[in-house]
Amino acid sequence: MQMEDxxxxxxxxxxxxxxxxxxxxxxxxxxxxxTSTPEMQMEEDFTLDTSDIMRGKKGKKPTPTRNxxxxxxxxxxxxxxxxxxxxxxxxxxxKVYCDMDTDGGGWTVIQRRDNYLKQQNFYYSWATYVxxxxxxxxxxxxxxxxxxxxxxxxxNEIRFDLGDWSGNSSYAKYDFFHVDDRINRYxxxxxxxxxxxxxxxxxHNNMMFSTYDEDNDVSTRNCASSxxxxxxxxYKTCVTANLNAPYNxxxxxxxxxxxxxxxxxxxxxxxxxxxxxx
Numbered sequence: 001m002q003m004e005d006x007x008x009x010x011x012x013x014x015x016x017x018x019x020x021x022x023x024x025x026x027x028x029x030x031x032x033x034x035t036s037t038p039e040m041q042m043e044e045d046f047t048l049d050t051s052d053i054m055r056g057k058k059g060k061k062p063t064p065t066r067n068x069x070x071x072x073x074x075x076x077x078x079x080x081x082x083x084x085x086x087x088x089x090x091x092x093x094x095k096v097y098c099d100m101d102t103d104g105g106g107w108t109v110i111q112r113r114d115n116y117l118k119q120q121n122f123y124y125s126w127a128t129y130v131x132x133x134x135x136x137x138x139x140x141x142x143x144x145x146x147x148x149x150x151x152x153x154x155x156n157e158i159r160f161d162l163g164d165w166s167g168n169s170s171y172a173k174y175d176f177f178h179v180d181d182r183i184n185r186y187x188x189x190x191x192x193x194x195x196x197x198x199x200x201x202x203x204h205n206n207m208m209f210s211t212y213d214e215d216n217d218v219s220t221r222n223c224a225s226s227x228x229x230x231x232x233x234x235y236k237t238c239v240t241a242n243l244n245a246p247y248n249x250x251x252x253x254x255x256x257x258x259x260x261x262x263x264x265x266x267x268x269x270x271x272x273x274x275x276x277x278x
Contacts, residue, residue: 006252008214013269016158028141046263057155059174061079064083064084064090065081065082065083065084065208066083066084066085066150066153067083067085067106067108067150067153067274067275067276068081068083068096068098068099068100068105068107068108068109068125068168069106069107069108069275069276070083070105071083071098071100071106072098072100072105072106073106076098076100078097078098078099078100078101078105079097079098080095080096080097080098080136080137081096081097081098082093082094082095082096083096083108085143085146085149085150086146086149086152087149087152087153087177093189094142094146094182095136096108096109096136096142097109097112097136099271099273101163102158102159102273103173105200106275106276107159107273107274107275108150108273108274108275109145109271109272109273110141110142110144110147110150110272110273110274111140111141111142111244111270111271111272112134112138112139112140112242112270112271112272113139113243113247113255113267113269113270114138114139114268114269114270115268115269116139119139120133120134120135120138120139120140122139122141122231122232122244122245122246122247123210123212123226123230123231123246124211124232125211125213125214126211126213126214126232127214129141129143129144129209129211129232130143130144130145130182131143131145132144132145132146139247141244144179144182144186144209145182145200145273147179147186148179148180148182149218151177151178151179151274152178153276154276154277154278155176155276155277155278156176156177156178156274156275156276156277157173157174157176157177157274157275157276157277158173158174158177158190158272158273158274159171159172159173159271159272159273159275160172160173160195160196160197160243160257160268160270160271160272161269161271161273162257162260162267162269162270163267163269163270164168164265164266164267164268165266165268168258168271170195170196170197170257171196171197172193172194172195172196172198172200172201172257173193173194173195174190174191174192174193174194174201174202175191175192175194175277176189176190176191176192176277177190177274178188178190179209184206184208184210185208185209185214185216186208186234187205187206187207187208187232188204188205188206188207188208188209189205190202190204190205191205197257197259197260198257198258198259198260198262200219200240200241200257200258200259201240201241203236203239203240203241204234204235204236204239204240204241207234207235207236208234209223209233209234209259210223210224210232210233210234210235211224211232212224212226212232213227216235217236217237217238218236218237219235219236219237219238221238223236223238223239223241230245230246230253231244231245231246232244239258240258240259241256241257241258241259242255242256242271243255243256243257243267243272253265254266254267255270262263
């Protein structure tokens with residue numbers, strides 16, 4: 001079920017580090033989001049399996065564009081682009097949003113939440129989180145398989161850009177981020193925090209991904225269930241950050257980053273983005 005609460009807060013005074021806020025303003029000017037099933041969204045927004053996109057000059061093997069960092073080197077601007085993230089399947093083409101401005105640019109965005117009129121549901125099954133859902137121009141999850149492929153290519157860093165309902169912005173960055181494959185339940189490896197949001201993600205290091213129908217945490221309860229955590233994440237026992245929780249601004253069942261204020265403080269905006277670290 002889609003959440004349709006229309007929060008109307010004045011954000012004219014938001015001061016965003018780097019150019020994250022400008023990027024988000026561009027995203028929000030898109031047409032009104034239309035609801036669809038996760039399967040329809042995947043067909044429309046993420047994966048195209050076609051060799052035509054990979055066709056190179058005659059007699060030469062094409063060089064695939066693996067991520068937004070590659071596109072940055074080609075002079076591309078922030079926006080939606082096509083990449084081929086998987087080394088083992090160069091015909092799998094994925095639509096992504098590239099942030100070419102924040103902190104030097106070249107970031108492949110893997111998750112976004114914001115105050116859209118039509119809210120994307122994030123309370124989905126394991127299978128849907130594997131594939132991904134939503135619109136890359138609005139709120140979405142890129143898909144665990146795609147995220148795994150991106151982190152297999154290079155030593156990657158991850159950046160979290162966060163904004164609250166009072167117009168405050170912050171960020172957290174980790175200089176190593178890796179997500180294992182499906183067999184290993186997308187186990188997370190993350191280390192070396194910097195930023196001004198506080199370190200709420202290292203707690204989840206070495207944890208497998210969990211959804212309400214696939215409980216892989218180390219708690220005696222299912223942290224991803226609607227009773228305890230309400231949302232898919234790399235739960236431990238259970239969580240100090242959860243950016244995939246319901247977008248409702250109430251209690252602790254909301255997107256939050258605990259170390260930001262040492263409380264379950266509701267976030268208005270979140271972005272997770274990856275970049276190769278050379």
